[in-house]
Amino acid sequence: MTLEQGLAFGILFLALVLFASGKLRHDIVALIALVAVGLAGLVEPAEIVSGFGHPAVITVAAVLVVSEALRSSGLVDVVVQRIEPLTKTATGHIAILTGVVALASSFMNNVGALAIMLPVALATATERGRPPAMLLMPIAFGSMLGGMITLIGTPPNIIIASFRRSYAEEPFHMFDFAWVGLPIAVIGILFIALGAWRLIPRERKGGVQPEDMFSLEEYVIEVRVRDKSPLAGRRVAHMETAAGEEIAIAARVREDGQLYQPESWQPITAGDLFILRADPAELTEFLDTQGLELVGPEGDIRSDITSSDLKLVEAIVGPNSQLIGFGPRTLARLSQGEFQLFAVARQGEPIGGRLHNVRFQTGDVLLLQTREGEDLKVPVELGLLPLPERGLRLGGPRRLGTAFAIFAGAIGLSMTGILPIAVAFIAAIVLYVIIGILPLRDLYRHIDWPVIVLLGAMIPVGQALQNTGADLLIAETIAGMADTLPVWAVVALLLIATMVLTDVVNNAATALIMAPISIAIAQVLDVNPDAFLMTIAIGASCAFLTPIGHQSNTLVMGPGGYKFSDYWRLGLPLETVVVLVAVPLIMFFWA
Secondary structure: OOOHHHHHHHHHHHHHHHHHOOOHHHHHHHHHHHHHHHHHHOOOOOHHHHHHHHHHHHHHHHHHHHHHHHHHHHHHHHHHHHHHHHHHOOHHHHOOOOHEEEEEEEHOHHHHHHHHHHHHHHHHHHOOOOOHHHHHHHHHHHHHHHHHHOOOOHHHHHHHHHHHHHOOOOOOOOOOOHHHHHHHHHHHHHHHHOHHHHOOHHHHHHOOOOHOOHHHHEEEEEEEEEOOOOOOEEHHHHHHOOOOOOOOEEEEEEEEEEEEOOOOOEOOOOOOOEEEEHHHHHHHHHHHHHHHHEEEOOOOOOOOOOOOOOEEEEEEOOOOOOOOOOOOOHHHOOOOOEEEEEEOOOOOOOOOOHHHHOOOOOOOOOEEEOOOOOOOHHHHOEEEEEEOOOOOOOOHHHHHHHHHHHHHHHHHHHOOOOOOOHHHHHHHHHHHHOOOOOHHHHHOOOOHHHHHHHHHHHHHHHHHHHHOHHHHHHHHHHHHHHOOOHHHHHHHHHHHHHHHHHHHHHHHHHHHHHHHHHHHHHHHHHOOHHHHHHHHHHOOOOOOOOOOHHHHHHHHHHHHHHHHHHHHHHHHHHHHHHHHHHHHHHHHHHO
């Protein structure tokens, strides 16, 4: 091993450790690795930032914008109308939702497809009296299965297609992935719908009453005792009795802002602040009868809104929300005061303390206050996904038809070779803006910039492995270990290794790391590299074991009430099925 190879391995190992730890965001880790390979001289100076102009990066950005145009064109309205009659049985309900999200995911970003179907799943769960946990993990997995079918279904496929240029004259085309991806998606969906969904822990599937559907008992709400409150002059025990079982007194706020657990004998005076855990369904009546008022994150009270005017809106923090990492003050500023935060729920990690200390994360469920009659336009623009029965914004089918016609035209231009796929999608975006389907102000808002930065930074890091011969060294080591194994066994081992990596590392980063290694292994074994690249593409889309491996898993964790350990119960059997199906298909079509 040379010094350059040692440096390349060291930088890659450090990046993997940082990726898996989750202490730094993926794009920051990628930038650290990029600076490291640049300082170590493992890539030419001109190559250090070349990744940001790579066709794969441009294509991923364009796909994200096109996905948003399809979402805003009225797709939710059409889907709800079509699938409702097919949800009478649990099997049919899971099958149709998972199938629809997989189909949508094959032609748009898989997180975008899930964002479309999440409110649909919650609404139909309420309609049919079924718990959302029964549906949300299956549709999250369905979004990843659907992404395997086409070139644009998921960023790893776009990355893998671009790597094919290193040994072939052209990349993979739009439907080359379908030979393996489509059977896997169909079999995976059937596996989930026909009974595997029962592997979700029973306590997560229990409770089917609408007021219990979203596990909102973990909302943190701050209230103040009014001057004329019947509780003023009485003791904490009286508040506990009035609250009953639905509302818990989590803490009391001292004058210096510190929290403590109040004793039942302590007196209550006007102006006292309390932290409650409550279901919003019980909130309004409790406020009215006990003379309490909601307090905002900065201690302010909207006196212009009475409890009878109060409209409570529930929304989920999406994976691309501008609010991630920020607190209530940012929400108030960006919403221009139209919406005010009064509660936060975070499953698996109950939030304690006062609201102004909260920093939003993907999957958080927010309780927002607004006037009766206000719509949800602002939260949607901030990357918040409204829960059903709270003003779900629907579009019209005419715009949907126009949006799909433009999208189909872009696909046709790329498939016939008239335009590269990145250029075809950019042309579609221009048309969406011109005809008003995609507002100009939203043009760049829905691009997942951390993913774009990750791609642009990790491409030169992968190039460093190739420049130093580190990828060939890994390939020769693996080939030596597998010298007595048939090619199909090597494919299976490579697929499993990629699955394990993508469960703790971003799927795009996994593809960028494993693609050059897989090509080198194929060259050492003197077999078709297409088989090994397709193996990486499938494995990188199988982040079924943890909620952190893919944004789709993170997004459903809160609304579904899942715990970290719930994912492997359904994910491990599903990954086993994928291996059993994928290996023979890869060998048949690509080896």
